[in-house]
Amino acid sequence: MNQAPRIPALATHGLTKSFGKPAVDNLDLEIRAGEFYALLGPNGAGKTTTLRMVAGLLKPDRGSISIFGINALAEPVAAKRLTAWVSDEPMIYDKLTPFEYLEFVAGLWGIEAASAEPAARELIDWLGLAPHANERCEGFSRGMRQKVALAGALVHDPSLIILDEPLTGLDAGTARQVKEVLQERVRGGRTVIMTTHILEVAERMAGRIGVISRGRLIAEGTLDELRGEGARDRSLEDVFLSLIAESAEA
Amino acid sequence: MIAPATPAWFARHELRIAWREWQSMMTANNRRRLSTVIISLAIFFAILHLPAYVMVGHFASPHKVVDKATLLTVTISLCLYGSLMLSQAMESVTRAFYARADLDLVLSSPVSAREVFAVRIASIAFTVSIMAVLLAGPFVNILALQGGPRWLAGYGLAFALGAGAAAIAVALTVALFRLLGPRRTRLVAQIVAAVVGAATVIGIQVMAILRYGTLARPSTLASDALLALAPDDNSVAWLPARAVMGDLSALAAVAATCLALLAAAILAFSGRFGEHALAASSVALGPTRPRQRRAGFRVVKPAAALRRKEWQLLRRDPWLASQTLTQLLYLLPPALLLSRNFGGAAGSTVIVVLVLVTVAGQLAGGLAWLAISGEDAPDMVASAPIPPGAVRRAKVEAVMGAVAVIFAPILIALAFASLRSAYIAATGIALATISSIQIQLWFQSQAQRRHFRRRHTSSRVATFAEAFSSFAWAGAAGLAVSGAWQAGLAALFALIILAGTRAISPRKATE
Numbered sequence A: 001m002n003q004a005p006r007i008p009a010l011a012t013h014g015l016t017k018s019f020g021k022p023a024v025d026n027l028d029l030e031i032r033a034g035e036f037y038a039l040l041g042p043n044g045a046g047k048t049t050t051l052r053m054v055a056g057l058l059k060p061d062r063g064s065i066s067i068f069g070i071n072a073l074a075e076p077v078a079a080k081r082l083t084a085w086v087s088d089e090p091m092i093y094d095k096l097t098p099f100e101y102l103e104f105v106a107g108l109w110g111i112e113a114a115s116a117e118p119a120a121r122e123l124i125d126w127l128g129l130a131p132h133a134n135e136r137c138e139g140f141s142r143g144m145r146q147k148v149a150l151a152g153a154l155v156h157d158p159s160l161i162i163l164d165e166p167l168t169g170l171d172a173g174t175a176r177q178v179k180e181v182l183q184e185r186v187r188g189g190r191t192v193i194m195t196t197h198i199l200e201v202a203e204r205m206a207g208r209i210g211v212i213s214r215g216r217l218i219a220e221g222t223l224d225e226l227r228g229e230g231a232r233d234r235s236l237e238d239v240f241l242s243l244i245a246e247s248a249e250a
Numbered sequence B: 001m002i003a004p005a006t007p008a009w010f011a012r013h014e015l016r017i018a019w020r021e022w023q024s025m026m027t028a029n030n031r032r033r034l035s036t037v038i039i040s041l042a043i044f045f046a047i048l049h050l051p052a053y054v055m056v057g058h059f060a061s062p063h064k065v066v067d068k069a070t071l072l073t074v075t076i077s078l079c080l081y082g083s084l085m086l087s088q089a090m091e092s093v094t095r096a097f098y099a100r101a102d103l104d105l106v107l108s109s110p111v112s113a114r115e116v117f118a119v120r121i122a123s124i125a126f127t128v129s130i131m132a133v134l135l136a137g138p139f140v141n142i143l144a145l146q147g148g149p150r151w152l153a154g155y156g157l158a159f160a161l162g163a164g165a166a167a168i169a170v171a172l173t174v175a176l177f178r179l180l181g182p183r184r185t186r187l188v189a190q191i192v193a194a195v196v197g198a199a200t201v202i203g204i205q206v207m208a209i210l211r212y213g214t215l216a217r218p219s220t221l222a223s224d225a226l227l228a229l230a231p232d233d234n235s236v237a238w239l240p241a242r243a244v245m246g247d248l249s250a251l252a253a254v255a256a257t258c259l260a261l262l263a264a265a266i267l268a269f270s271g272r273f274g275e276h277a278l279a280a281s282s283v284a285l286g287p288t289r290p291r292q293r294r295a296g297f298r299v300v301k302p303a304a305a306l307r308r309k310e311w312q313l314l315r316r317d318p319w320l321a322s323q324t325l326t327q328l329l330y331l332l333p334p335a336l337l338l339s340r341n342f343g344g345a346a347g348s349t350v351i352v353v354l355v356l357v358t359v360a361g362q363l364a365g366g367l368a369w370l371a372i373s374g375e376d377a378p379d380m381v382a383s384a385p386i387p388p389g390a391v392r393r394a395k396v397e398a399v400m401g402a403v404a405v406i407f408a409p410i411l412i413a414l415a416f417a418s419l420r421s422a423y424i425a426a427t428g429i430a431l432a433t434i435s436s437i438q439i440q441l442w443f444q445s446q447a448q449r450r451h452f453r454r455r456h457t458s459s460r461v462a463t464f465a466e467a468f469s470s471f472a473w474a475g476a477a478g479l480a481v482s483g484a485w486q487a488g489l490a491a492l493f494a495l496i497i498l499a500g501t502r503a504i505s506p507r508k509a510t511e
Helices: A047-054 A076-080 A098-108 A113-126 A142-154 A172-187 A199-205 A223-227 A236-249 B007-027 B031-047 B049-059 B068-098 B103-108 B113-147 B149-212 B224-229 B236-244 B248-283 B302-315 B318-329 B332-340 B346-373 B378-382 B388-417 B419-442 B449-458 B460-481 B486-504
Strands: A010-019 A021-031 A036-040 A062-067 A083-086 A160-164 A191-195 A208-213 A216-221
Touching: A010 A047, A021 A047, A021 A062, A021 A208, A021 A216, A036 A047, A036 A172, A036 A199, A047 A062, A047 A160, A047 A191, A083 A142, A098 A113, A098 A142, A098 B302, A098 B378, A113 A142, A113 A172, A142 A160, A142 A172, A142 B378, A160 A172, A172 A191, A172 A199, A199 A236, A208 A223, A208 A236, A216 A223, A216 A236, A223 A236, B007 B031, B007 B113, B031 B049, B031 B113, B049 B113, B068 B113, B068 B149, B068 B224, B068 B236, B068 B248, B113 B149, B113 B248, B149 B236, B149 B248, B236 B248, B302 B346, B302 B388, B346 B388, B346 B419, B346 B449, B346 B460, B388 B419, B419 B460, B419 B486, B460 B486
Parallel strands: A036 A191, A036 A208, A083 A160, A160 A191
Antiparallel strands: A010 A021, A010 A062, A208 A216
16 A cells, blocks of 8 residues: 655755855755654754754755745745744743743744643643742743743644754753653654754664764764664764764765 | 952952953954044044033133132032932942852952952942043033133042942942842842932923923022022032132042042941842842732734733833933923923923934834844744744834833823924824834844843944934924924934935845
């Protein structure tokens, strides 16, 4: 029986962006719906630039971006309806409470109050923000701010969640909460694409891993595929460092 | 070589930090601009001698008799000047409490905290005094040129008043701390600083309007009634006035008093300064007072959500509150003038319209910067499914709504006096507001709201364009009220300013 091909959650073709020198160079990526994809690379490899282009925050010089089949460059509003962006620096409003922040985000995404409010309350509870839900964010620690930003990203139930180093600077407890929330979303059929420098996180959470260096995808696959035949005991760190070294020599 | 951890060493550190903060504020962190900034300031300083000549040139005759009326006029002028210095000093002290990131380092080091904070208070006094001297410079120079070198004593007095203002500012801020606690002090001190800066100017105008039915200069206030109430010629109250006019013994007395005040403030407060500063810095770490839990989510359309967010943030921004309050205070004299001449003199209405339109343009510029450039979550808003044009439109509407709410009551009052004037004022306010917003859109550059104080450094062109377009629209409205055909010329001038600004704006290419 012929099965219709599933539309990828994200597909980029020939994606290119240059800031004087190439930051992302002819990048082809395909991320399946419902998978947890980790994008790894050394500093300056082009990970953040790639994700910012996907989230509609940066215009590519060339190439295409498709989000669930929608041309994100031609129809940015339709594509953005399906995505959420979380950066390593939680940018929220100091003078709003988490509850008000989520209310604002739900308004921006045009979510009905009837569905947005229970989702917001659930996220606030789940991320341990309930005791602070009606305090202004100005006194919050970095971890709490990151949780508020994450709750904002999830309150409109995005199909594609794009995260750039979301665990930077978080304590162990907060990091675990964030990871659990993300895994739960993937179990619920959502797609997550995340950059991280914490290789253990990618090793444990990601279904597939892409390694990017100097703006190009140099390897992609499951952890076992990246390790290669006969090297099942190699850690992701060993694999990553050898890939980067090979890329530098090439 | 200065030995480490001595007061002189700390003083050098404090002055270096103060200098670099000033440099960064003036050059928007671009050190290559420093020479341009210094040359521009020197030119500006030189140009200030012209208005100074107009204001005090006639006052400095070498043969002028120092009578009570002269002393009263000089004293009133010094009160104006002192209030500005006190406002500036309160700003500096509040910033030292809340914005310094080195408290943990200083207090965890094996040096005497009292010594460190004594130096810190002294360095605040020094920077305020330098500012006082620079502000007084053009006036003192003109007076010395016209009336002889005795007027150079004004420099000494300015320096002393700066030190005295710093002492009073430290005492006031610490008192606010003890009275209100660290969280409220930040807001109240900022508002007090703004009000103090404006209060004397506005107070004198209010007095003049109540007494003479017109706006006033200090000399017009030296009336017979006030002179009758003033103390004898030999009173110590005239010492600052005598000092500025070259009486060296009076200068020595005032300087000694101000320095004694500063020494007392250092002795009394340096021990607790660190404690208060730590309390202030921990405000950011501690939980805020929970707000009343709302009944439920009120999710609205994206544009409405953006407008509501902007208004919420504007309402909750203490610094903005103080800025807004100051600008609104300047509306008090024209409002009073209006009520005194209700339905009468066209001249008063012209002044009211002029002030309304100017303040509206300036206020809209500040609000537009906060809404358009001072977006604290730019990525989140940019990643939302709303076209950028709709985001901009919602923010513009939020600013216009805020301006409308502030000016509507005054316009209604004006309409009772003169419907035509109210209509012209409303048009002028709308045009000045739209112009300021448009300039902010052209010069939009991403920044954090907390950098509101530094917004002028991101683009001086935008700052000047905003001010000149407000003045031009105000001029056009004022002339229109008085029925002068030159109103059209002033409006044309405003449009030329806007066209010129657009031509050199970085946004032109992206439109």
